[in-house]
Amino acid sequence: MAKKSWSTRQLAELAGTTVKTVRHYHRVGLLDEPERSRNGYKNYQVAHLMRLMQITRMRELGLSLAEIGAMGRADEDPDQALAMMDAKLAKTIERLQRIRAELAVFFKHRAPLGTPAPFESIAEALSERDRALITIYSQVFDSGALGDIRKLLGEHTDAEEELEQLPSDADDATVEALAYRLAPVIAGHQARFPWMAEPGKASSKGEKFALEGIVPAVAELYNAAQLRVLARTHEIIKKEHSAP
CATH class of the missing domain: 1.10.1660.10 (Multidrug-efflux Transporter Regulator; Chain: A; Domain 2)
Known part of the structure; x- marks a missing residue:
């Protein structure tokens, strides 16, 4: 047959x-x-x-x-196959529980999806520019630096708010005056968080990577007058630190 x-x-x-x-x-x-x-x-x-x-x-x-x-032939060693599947499921459950915990934070603070940790709790109050910047920072800086930035975003000073609202056609006198008000604020941040004086050192991927990520973003997200204020502010800080 x-x-x-x-x-x-x-x-x-x-x-x-x-x-x-x-x-x-x-x-x-x-x-x-x-x-x-x-x-x-x-x-x-x-x-x-x-x-x-x-x-x-x-x-x-x-x-x-x-x-x-x-795994090979699972029918020849069912215990090994079952152990592998159980381990995989355990990892999947752990991952899903972590995702659910993260979603709970988003729900609690009404944070937009995609907001990087640890900024969920303040995301709703951030400007569009700050949201864009923290997204880039999250890819550049280590967790310690991100925690420091999170603290500062919750402590905006009047000078920083003025920079936020500065129009692109601000005159030289306005730019200069704001730079002098902002300089002690930025210097204070650097004294409190020393890595801010050399941000590249807080990047796990190196200074070059940090600069290539941050510089184009700042140039795009700030208007011409704001960039002039920032440049002048750092000139003032550098001059004061180099003074005898």
């Missing part, structure tokens, strides 16, 4: 998957190639169906193809 077998299409239909998927599993080495008949057609047996169903089930349980491949 001739040995019964299935074609690729029949195997895929029995397993509830597609011919394309079966062929992909062959390519990545998860499913053994079957023998072929004289006319060249593949002849799948029960073992192929069982393996395909096993792969399908493990995919449903959340394992990636790479993980399934690394």
